[in-house]
Amino acid sequence: xxxxxxxxxLVGSGNVANHxxxxxxxxxxxxxxxxxxxxxxxxxxxxLLRCKKFLTLDEIKADLVIVCVKDDAxxxxxxxxxxxxxxxxxxxSMTLNSLARKDHTGVFYPFQTFTAGKEVNxxxxxxxxxxxxxxxxxxxxxxxxxxxxxxxxxxxxNRKLYHLCGVWVNNFTxxxxxxxxxxxxxxxxxxxxxxxxLKETVDKIEKMNPYEAQTGPARRNDQATIQLQESMxxxxxxxxxxxxxxxxxxxxxxx
Amino acid sequence: xxxxxxxxxLVGSGNVANHxxxxxxxxxxxxxxxxxxxxxxxxxxxxLLRCKKFLTLDEIKADLVIVCVKDDAxxxxxxxxxxxxxxxxxxxSMTLNSLARKDHTGVFYPFQTFTAGKEVNxxxxxxxxxxxxxxxxxxxxxxxxxxxxxxxxxxxxNRKLYHLCGVWVNNFTxxxxxxxxxxxxxxxxxxxxxxxxLKETVDKIEKMNPYEAQTGPARRNDQATIQLQESMxxxxxxxxxxxxxxxxxxxxxxx
Numbered sequence: 019x020x021x022x023x024x025x026x027x028l029v030g031s032g033n034v035a036n037h038x039x040x041x042x043x044x045x046x047x048x049x050x051x052x053x054x055x056x057x058x059x060x061x062x063x064x065x066l067l068r069c070k071k072f073l074t075l076d077e078i079k080a081d082l083v084i085v086c087v088k089d090d091a092x093x094x095x096x097x098x099x100x101x102x103x104x105x106x107x108x109x110x111s112m113t114l115n116s117l118a119r120k121d122h123t124g125v126f127y128p129f130q131t132f133t134a135g136k137e138v139n140x141x142x143x144x145x146x147x148x149x150x151x152x153x154x155x156x157x158x159x160x161x162x163x164x165x166x167x168x169x170x171x172x173x174x175x176n177r178k179l180y181h182l183c184g185v186w187v188n189n190f191t192x193x194x195x196x197x198x199x200x201x202x203x204x205x206x207x208x209x210x211x212x213x214x215x216l217k218e219t220v221d222k223i224e225k226m227n228p229y230e231a232q233t234g235p236a237r238r239n240d241q242a243t244i245q246l247q248e249s250m251x252x253x254x255x256x257x258x259x260x261x262x263x264x265x266x267x268x269x270x271x272x273x
Numbered sequence: 274x275x276x277x278x279x280x281x282x283l284v285g286s287g288n289v290a291n292h293x294x295x296x297x298x299x300x301x302x303x304x305x306x307x308x309x310x311x312x313x314x315x316x317x318x319x320x321l322l323r324c325k326k327f328l329t330l331d332e333i334k335a336d337l338v339i340v341c342v343k344d345d346a347x348x349x350x351x352x353x354x355x356x357x358x359x360x361x362x363x364x365x366s367m368t369l370n371s372l373a374r375k376d377h378t379g380v381f382y383p384f385q386t387f388t389a390g391k392e393v394n395x396x397x398x399x400x401x402x403x404x405x406x407x408x409x410x411x412x413x414x415x416x417x418x419x420x421x422x423x424x425x426x427x428x429x430x431n432r433k434l435y436h437l438c439g440v441w442v443n444n445f446t447x448x449x450x451x452x453x454x455x456x457x458x459x460x461x462x463x464x465x466x467x468x469x470x471l472k473e474t475v476d477k478i479e480k481m482n483p484y485e486a487q488t489g490p491a492r493r494n495d496q497a498t499i500q501l502q503e504s505m506x507x508x509x510x511x512x513x514x515x516x517x518x519x520x521x522x523x524x525x526x527x528x
Contacts, residue, residue, distance in 0.1 A: 089498075111498060130470055131488065133477055144466040168466070179460050180467075182502050186453040187471045189489035190517050191446055195475075196483040196524065198441040205434050211399040211423070212435075213479055215385055216442045220450075220475045222388055224468050228451040233386065234444035243344075243366055247437050254520045261516055262445050265509045269451065 019153055020081055023104075023161045027072065027080035028052045029095055031059035033132040034108050035086035038165075039067050041140045045164040050080040054087075075099050082106060082161070084126055093117060106149075106158055110181030113174035114148060124149030124158050127172075129180060131188050140165045146172035146180065197255055229269075236266035274408055275336055278359075278416045282327065282335035283307045284350055286314035288387035289363050290341035293420075294322050296395045300419040305335040309342075330354050337361060337416070339381055348372060361404075361413055365436030368429035369403060379404030379413050382427075384435060386443050395420045401427035401435065452510055484524075491521035 026047055028035045031054040043049050051070030054060040064071045072078050075098040085095050085107040092107050096119040099105055105119075106126035117123060125148040130138055145162035147169060149155035155171060162169040172180070195216060202209045222231050235243035244263055251259055281302055283290045286309040298304050306325030309315040319326045327333050330353040340350050340362040347362050351374040354360055360374070361381035372378060380403040385393055400417035402424060404410035410426060417424040427435070450471060457464045477486050490498035499518055506514055 111501070129466060131473055131477065133481070133486075136477065136480065138473060139469075142469045144469065168469075170463075170466075176460070176462060178501075179456070179462055179505070182505055183453045183456055183462070183467050184470055185489055185491075185502065185514075186449055186456070187467045188474045189487065189491060189521070190449050190514075191471065191474050192478060192483050192487050193491075193517055193521050193524075194441055194445050194449060195478045196487065197520075198438045199483055201434070201438055201441070205431070207431060207434055207438070208425075211384060211425075212438050212442045214394075214397045214399065214423075215439055216446065216475055216478065218386055218393060219443045219446050220471055222386065222391065223447060223450045223471065225391065226388070228447050228454055231388075232444065232447050232451065234440055236440075236444060236448075246366070246433075247440065250434070250437055254516075254523060258516055258520060259440075261509075261513055262448055265452075265513060266444070266448050268509060269448075 020104075020157070023081045023157050024048055025050045025080045025082070026161075027078045027083045028054075028063070028086060029075075029078075029083060030054050030086035031056055031063045032086060033134055034128070035084075036063055036066070036134065037132040037138060037140070038084060038086065038108070038128065039063060041165050042161075043067055047161070047164065051078065053078060078103070082157075084108065096123065104154060104157070110146075110184060111178050113178065114150060115174060120150060122151070122154065124151075124154050125172075125174075125177065126158055126162060127177060128166075129184065131184075141167055144168040144170060146170055146177050148173055148177065197258065201251075201255070232266065232270070234266075236263040237270060239267050239270075275359075275412070278336045278412055279303055280305045280335045280337070281416075282333045282338045283309075283318070283341060284330075284333075284338060285309050285341035286311055286318045287341060288389055289383070290339075291318055291321070291389065292387040292393060292395070293339060293341065293363070293383065294318060296420050297416075298322055302416070302419065306333065308333060333358070337412075339363065351378065359409060359412070365401075365439060366433050368433065369405060370429060375405060377406070377409065379406075379409050380427075380429075380432065381413055381417060382432060383421075384439065386439075396422055399423040399425060401425055401432050403428055403432065452513065456506075456510070487521065487525070489521075491518040492525060494522050494525075 027050045028039050049067045049069045051072045052060050052064045053072040083105045089109050089112050104122045106124040127146040129144040143166050145166050147158045199209050282305045283294050304322045304324045306327045307315050307319045308327040337359045344364050344367050359377045361379040363382055382401040384399040398421050400421050402413045454464050
C-alpha cells in the first residue's frame with residue numbers, strides 16, 4: 019500500500035465535496051478530478067479546483083476517492099469503483115458493516131455543517147475516521163490531520179451517536195430559531211433583535227456547562243409566567259413550548 | 274424635569290445590575306450607589322463600581338434608579354421609593370399597567386443574558402424603552418444610547434412578546450444543548466466535539482433565514498434515519514426528538 023495519500027478524487031459536487039476539495043487543495047493535496055451526476059455543479063467544482071471531470075467511475079485515478087453523496091447513493095458508488103481503489107465516504111450514520119464492499123473502504127466524516135459560499139474554520143472541525151484495515155485508517159487519519167487538529171478514530175456505533183447529537187445541536191437548534199423567527203414574523207417584531215441573544219447563548223454554552231447555564235421561567239418553575247406564555251402561543255409551537263418547559267422543570271427537580 | 278440622566282443608583286446586585294453598572298460607569302455615567310438585600314454581592318458591586326451602599330430606599334439619591342430585581346420584587350421596591358424619583362426597571366414581562374406606581378416610572382430592558390465574569394458586547398444589545406411619560410421615555414432612550422446602538426421604544430405588549438422569544442432563543446436553545454450533552458455523557462462521547470457544529474449553526478442563522486438553513490433527516494422526511502434515531506433514545510429526550518421532528522416535517526410539508 020501507499021505511504022501517504024497525495025492525490026484525491028471526489029465523487030459528488032455538493033457542499034461537502036466543495037468544502038473538502040478546497041481545504042485539501044489548500045493544504046497541498048492534489049485533486050485529480052470530480053465525478054458526479056449534476057453536470058452544472060460538477061463543472062463549477064472542477065473549475066474551482068482546476069481539475070478533471072471524470073465521466074465514469076472507471077476513469078477515476080487517485081490514491082483515494084472521497085465519496086460525498088447522500089447515504090442512499092453510497093452503496094452503488096462503492097460497487098462501481100475498482101475493488102483495489104482506496105475509498106472513503108463522508109456519512110455520519112452509514113455503518114461500515116452495512117456495506118457489501120469490505121476491503122479498502124473507510125470513513126472520513128467531518129462533523130460540521132457546510133454551506134455554499136460560507137467559509138468554515140476547518141482546523142476546528144472534528145474528523146471521525148474509520149476503516150476495517152488499520153493501515154488504511156492511519157492513512158485517512160494523516161490526511162484529515164492536514165485539515166484539522168481534531169481528528170479522531172471513531173467506530174460506526176459512536177459515529178451514529180455523534181450523528182444523532184448533530185441532529186440535536188444543528189437541526190433542532192435551527193428549528194428552535196425558526197419557531198422564534200416565525201413568532202416575530204407573526205407579531206411584526208424585528209427578528210434581528212434576537213440574534214445577539216442567540217449568539218451569546220451559544221458563547222455561554224462553550225464556556226459553561228449547559229446544565230449550569232440554564233435560566234428562565236422553566237428553570238425557576240415560575241408557573242405564572244409559564245401559563246402566561248402558553249396562552250400567547252398556538253398549535254405545535256405551543257406543544258413544543260410546553261414539552262421543553264416540562265423537560266427543564268424535570269431536569270432541575272432531579273437535582 | 275432634568276435634561277439628562279447623569280447619576281444612576283442601582284437596586285439589586287445580580288448579573289443585570291453588575292453588567293449595567295459597569296457599562297454605565299464606563300460610558301461616564303456616575304453611579305451614586307447600590308441598594309440590595311444580599312450584603313455580600315452588594316459589597317462586591319459597590320467595590321467594583323467604587324460607589325456608596327444605600328442601607329434604605331429612602332437614602333437613595335440619583336437622577337434615575339434602575340431596579341434590577343426579580344419580577345415579583347419590583348412592585349415592593351417601586352412602592353418604597355419617593356414618588357418623585359425617576360425609576361426604571363429591567364424586566365421583560367412586567368407590564369407598566371400592572372404597576373400601582375404610574376408617574377416617573379419606566380422600563381430599561383436589555384434583551385440579553387448576562388453571566389458573572391463574562392463580558393458582553395453591550396453595543397450590540399437591543400434595549401427596549403418604555404414610559405408613560407414621553408419626556409421620561411426620551412431620557413431613558415438617551416441613557417441607553419450611551420451603551421448601545423440598538424435602542425428602541427417598545428410597549429409592554431411587544432416587550433412581553435420579545436421576552437417569550439428570548440425563552441425560545443436562549444432557554445430552549447440551551448436546553449437542546451443540555452440534552453445533547455446529556456446524551457454524550459451517557460455514551461462516553463466527547464461533548465466538546467459538538468461545539469464547532471453548534472457555533473456554526475448559529476453563525477449560519479445570523480447570515481441565512483433559519484427556514485432556508487434547515488437540514489437533516491426531518492427536513493428530508495427520511496423515515497429510515499428518523500426511526501433508527503428514535504430507537505436510540507428514551508424518555509422525554511425521545512419525546513422532544515419526535516415532536517421537533519414532527520414539527521420540522523410539517524413546516525416543510527406546507528411549502
